[in-house]
Amino acid sequence: MNKKRNKGFTLIELLVVIAIIALLSTTVMASLSSARMKSKDAAIKAQASQLATMMELNFSDYGSYCQLQYGWITAIGTCNTIFSGTHANNAREACKKIYNISKDHPTSPGYRIYSNTTTGCAKTFSFMTRLNNGNWYCIGSSGSKGEYGYYGDPPNSNPGCYGNP
Numbered sequence: 001m002n003k004k005r006n007k008g009f010t011l012i013e014l015l016v017v018i019a020i021i022a023l024l025s026t027t028v029m030a031s032l033s034s035a036r037m038k039s040k041d042a043a044i045k046a047q048a049s050q051l052a053t054m055m056e057l058n059f060s061d062y063g064s065y066c067q068l069q070y071g072w073i074t075a076i077g078t079c080n081t082i083f084s085g086t087h088a089n090n091a092r093e094a095c096k097k098i099y100n101i102s103k104d105h106p107t108s109p110g111y112r113i114y115s116n117t118t119t120g121c122a123k124t125f126s127f128m129t130r131l132n133n134g135n136w137y138c139i140g141s142s143g144s145k146g147e148y149g150y151y152g153d154p155p156n157s158n159p160g161c162y163g164n165p
Contacts, residue, residue, distance in 0.1 A: 041131045044131055048139050067091075072113070103134070114127070124142070125141045
């Protein structure tokens with residue numbers, strides 16, 4: 001008596017393999033997403049540092065930060081109008097890159113970058129930009145920089161942030 005034996009996999013075996021592959025691919029995708037966000041945040045920090053360098057070079061040329069816009073940069077087109085002076089083109093490009101990679105403010109879409117100076121031709125500046133991890137990255141003319149959950153809380157504790165360059 002010869003029994004014919006079918007070679008191959010059962011439906012259950014195939015479903016188990018498909019489930020394992022789906023689970024592994026989900027894990028890999030989650031890891032890649034996290035790495036992507038971290039790389040975007042690193043790029044934002046690099047561009048903010050570049051922008052701060054442009055402002056320092058501008059200060060060296062003019063003796064103040066007159067060419068720095070005061071207030072929220074709420075549209076990418078604003079980057080083209082807020083900087084002037086010798087280093088304006090580089091500052092505009094850094095501003096656009098930051099705007100394009102940074103996350104919208106959850107309650108105020110478009111509020112991604114804030115530049116702060118005192119009224120008139122200031123001797124100090126600070127930049128704040130929203131990171132993709134939900135925090136704010138701040139850098140100021142004092143040389144201080146850091147990542148904070150909120151850009152002004154508590155007051156005067158975030159060097160490089162709003163009201164405290």
